[in-house]
Amino acid sequence: MTSKREMSLDYTLELQIPFETEGQASIATKVLSPDPILKPQDFQVDYSSEKNIMLVRFRSIDDRVLRVGVSSVIDSIKTIVETIDELS
Amino acid sequence: MTLPVALYSAPDGVEKNFIPTPDDPRYLTTEGRTTGPSDHVLNAGQIDRDKPSDPKYTADGSQLTYLSQLRTQLTGLQDDINEFLTRRMELAKNKKKAGAEEKRIQEEINQLLDGGDGEEDAD
Numbered sequence: 001m002t003s004k005r006e007m008s009l010d011y012t013l014e015l016q017i018p019f020e021t022e023g024q025a026s027i028a029t030k031v032l033s034p035d036p037i038l039k040p041q042d043f044q045v046d047y048s049s050e051k052n053i054m055l056v057r058f059r060s061i062d063d064r065v066l067r068v069g070v071s072s073v074i075d076s077i078k079t080i081v082e083t084i085d086e087l088s
Numbered sequence: 089m090t091l092p093v094a095l096y097s098a099p100d101g102v103e104k105n106f107i108p109t110p111d112d113p114r115y116l117t118t119e120g121r122t123t124g125p126s127d128h129v130l131n132a133g134q135i136d137r138d139k140p141s142d143p144k145y146t147a148d149g150s151q152l153t154y155l156s157q158l159r160t161q162l163t164g165l166q167d168d169i170n171e172f173l174t175r176r177m178e179l180a181k182n183k184k185k186a187g188a189e190e191k192r193i194q195e196e197i198n199q200l201l202d203g204g205d206g207e208e209d210a211d
Contacts, residue, residue: 010098010099011097011098011099012096012097012098013094013095013096013097013169014094014095015092015093015094016092016093016094017092017158017162018089018090018091018092018158019155019158020154020155020158024155053090062180063098063173063176063177063180064173064177066173067169067170067173067174067177070166070169070173071122071123071166071169071170074162074165074166074169075123075166077162078118078140078159078162078163078166081155081158081159081162082118082140082141082155082159084155085144085153085155085156085159086141086144088155
């Protein structure tokens with residue numbers, strides 16, 4: 001059931017990240033998925049991957065919360081990319 | 089290589105696509121303009137220990153590795169998104185401020201029209 005509060009998460013951003021391989025996109029998705037959202041009533045993130053593309057969908061109550069959440073997740077994704085690049 | 093992209097959408101109908109331009113210098117660095125400590129903090133002597141590593145080059149040194157290109161493009165894309173959302177936040181803030189000011193003036197006008205002179209409780 002969708003709560004009334006969740007209905008208001010209508011500031012959205014969809015991010016598509018093309019990894020070099022399907023395996024890398026899958027790893028990045030699995031690494032980030034367990035991260036808890038501190039205020040799920042204000043901000044939600046969904047991770048998925050399709051072939052070598054990682055898909056991240058953000059939903060937020062306003063631009064301010066969206067900015068903080070999106071930038072934080074991109075920071076994490078850059079760290080994952082940097083790590084795979086260093087180890088490969 | 090395929091580029092990382094983003095699509096923003098807001099309830100006021102605004103939509104924006106974010107697509108990096110591969111040759112633009114802002115998409116060729118791992119040091120973002122909107123991330124990390126501010127210049128003020130760095131000038132005060134703070135050392136940025138979380139600074140991202142420089143991008144890696146292929147074995148023959150001819151170009152960046154695929155993942156390093158992805159990281160530099162993500163850095164530029166992140167800056168674009170941060171700057172865009174910061175502008176949107178400023179607009180919303182100014183709109184709110186203007187609304188409050190308009191309300192204050194309207195209340196003042198209403199008070200004058202009602203003959204309010206602050207003496208209601210005098211008798």
